[in-house]
Each structure stands twice: as structure tokens, then as C-alpha cells.
Amino acid sequence: MKTYRALGALLTYPTGELIEALPEIRAALADERLIAGSHLAAIDGLLSHLSAGDLMDLQDEYVRLFDRIRSHSLHLYEHLYGEARERGQAMVRLQTLYKFHGFTHTSTELPDYLPLFAEFLSLMPDRTARTILSDAAATIEALHQRTAKRDTPYAAVFAALVSLASKQVDRALLAEVMRGGGSDDDSLDALDRAWEDAPVTFGEAAACDSLANAQQRV
DSSP, X not given: OHHHXXXXXXXXXXXXXXXXXXXXXXXXXXXXXXXOHHHHHXXXXXXXXXXXXXXXXXXXXXXXXXXXXXXXXXXXXXXXXXXXXXXXXXXXXXXXXHHHTTOOOOOOSOTTBHHHHHHHHHTSOHHXXXXXXXXXXXXXXXXXXXXXXXXOTTHHHHHHHHHHSXXXXXXXXXXXXXXXXXXXXXXXXXXXXXXXXXXXXXXXXXXXXXXXXXXXXX
């Protein structure tokens, strides 16, 4: 389904290629009619914003919004696990799901990167995609609420994704994700403070340990 890929593309770093593809993205969303007209109208606001903006300004805006504010991270498991060991286990399970469905990619991003996840969903039958998306709906709704609070047109993409899930958002999980959101300070000093104590694990041993403990669910 092109809709998932189109929504994911709108959450990627703005490039000249992305700007050129905006009419195609708009056409894909309109033709498949998977999202309601209200969501499509809101996304039109983002498309207009991207089309009219200076590319360097758009790129700076994107970095400030998604790279400097940890609570806006596009890595889904960041919001559920932070740097805890469980994140690696969840990542292995997600990568296993990708492989099971024959999804391969050349991206250097982690499996839980939302645009990559959306690309995976685009290859699934619609009912399957909606079911899998439901597992991430609470996190995506948290991103919707946080970005809407900053009055950015990117919020429309998260809202549209949530609307595609087959189940309603788990409110208890949403509350948990929102409580762990962290600071909205987008300064470089705040970014340094947020990451300075984060544990980092390298090596094959860590990967094998995660694989050994992985469960058969996303």
C-alpha cells in the first residue's frame, strides 16, 4: 500500500529529491483513500510547507524537531525502552519480523526507525499492516501529541498513521510513553545532557544475548 510509504517518506530528512516527489506523494495518498479527508487536508498543510520553504531552512527545522528533541525521536523503541537492554531484544524481534515477511533494506537506520517501519507496512496486505501498526500506535500517538503541541505541520503525519491502526490506542501505554517523554528543550546543551549518561553496548556478544532472549512477537 503506497499510503504507508508516502507517510513514512514525509518523516524523512528533507532533500531535493523529497521535494520533487511531493506531487507523487500527494497523488498516492489521494488515490488509495486510506486516510480520511480531514487527515489529508492536514497533510496538505505539510506538503505546502515543504514545497514553499527554503531547503536549508527546512533541514534545520527537521534537525531541531526530530534530532535535538529526544521526546520526538523517530526511533519507536526509544520511547518505550530508552537505552535499556530490552530495546535490543525488541529490535531483534522486529528485524526477525522483517525477515519473515521478506523485507530487506539498505538503510543504515535501526529497524525501529518510523519511516523504515512504514516502508515495511507498505509491502503488507492492508489488514496485516493495520494490525502490526496497532502495536506501535501508542508511541506514534505520543509523537502526534508532542509535535502538535509545538504547532508543527509534521503532526499531521503521525495523526494519519494512528488513524490507520486496526485497534484504538492503548491509553495506559500512551500515558506511560508520555510520562517518559523527557525535556522539550532543543538546545545543543540539552542534547548533550540527555545523552551523556546513556549506556552503549557494542560487539557480537550483546547481539547474541539479545537473540537468545528474544520472544516471538513485536
